[in-house]
Amino acid sequence: MDTRFLESFVQVVELGSVAAAARQLDLTPTAVSLRLRALEADVGTALVKRVGRTMMPTAAGSKALRQAKLLLAEVRNFNSLASNTELPAGPLTLGATPSVVKGMLPGMLRKWLGKYEDTKILIEPAASTVLYQRLLQGELDAAILVHPLFELPKTVLWKPLRKEPLILLAPARLQGEDPFSILRKYPFIRYDRRVVAGKMADDYLKLHGVYPEPWLELDGLDYISDLVKADLGVSVVPDWSYGNQYDPGLIRHRLPAPVPTRNLGIMWLRSNVREKLIHAFLALAD
Structure with a gap:
């Protein structure tokens, strides 16, 4: 079985269309469709179906999807181990906020x-909650993200990179005013409470008896x-500036x-085949 066919199947299911999968794989839609048909001919059953404008897995496709991902991961691991250098071959798939x-x-x-120009890094941006789940599912080698507000499982390794205290972000004209007075007087832009720092900000303001009206x-x-x-307002956010470039x-x-x-730190799973690449990347943060 050609693993390229499996890759096309996974991309079509996850992206919901042949056209989107083709863009992701840098192929024509016709080529992706031919791969799907060849894979279905190999297994002897339909794996995807059209529901409205979206491609969905059939019952057989749903059952096969996880195994297809595992097979692709194993092939990728094999390719990484077959390296002529002390480091595993890339690419290193790295998630980042x-x-x-x-x-x-x-x-x-x-x-x-x-230092490692011949080793590719694939960057996949997403919110920390999404990156964490993708990491646990083995879809990322590592992720630079915000530490969640719960204890990490023992299968996960964590290396802190940066601490970002909460600050009040305001227009420059408000220089010198008391931060709590600013929050009580000016329109408030609330950082989403579904993310870690947003919840921190909400809890902090409540603790200090400050209840701005968010618009x-x-x-x-x-x-x-x-x-x-x-x-258009002020906000309480983490100090995420780099090199003081506000x-x-x-x-x-x-x-x-x-x-x-x-x-903020980098997270990865234990026993990752590309763990030496992760450590090599980490060394560049020092």
Whole structure:
């Protein structure tokens, strides 16, 4: 069985269309359709079906999907181990939050290219909760994400990279004002309480008896920053700036202690075939 056929099957099911799978695999839709037909001919049954505009797995396809992913992972592991160097072959599939992709990651990737230019890294941006689940399912080798608010299972390894205390983000014109007074007087943009730092911010404000009236609640630190810069409100967010490169139109107010801290780090599963690559990448963060 050709593993490229399995890869096409998995992509079609996960992306919901032949066209999307073709874009992901850098193939034509016709080529992906031919691969699917060849795979179905091999196994002797239909694996996908069209439901409206979406491609869905059949009953047989649903049962085969997990095994297909495991087979593809094993092939990838085999290819990594068949290396002529002390490091396993790539690519290293690395998940990262959007703020990491924009902030911390470019410098680390620049160092990686200078030292391991022949070893590819695949970057997959997503929210921390999504990255954590994808890591547990074996879809990522490692992920740079926010430590969750619960104890990690023993199968997961964690290396802290950065601590980000909560701050009050406000327009520069509010320089020098008391942060709690600002929060009580100005429109409030709430950082999404479904993410770790958003919940931290909500709990912190309640603890100090500060109940701003939010007119907007959203995820995305860069989006919040843009809205604050446009003088549409203030927000309590983690101090995610890198190299102190905040826009001069913004001011970071320190909040009264004790201030919660968002912990950013890299996470991976024990006994990962590409663990030496992960350690090599980690060394570039020092």
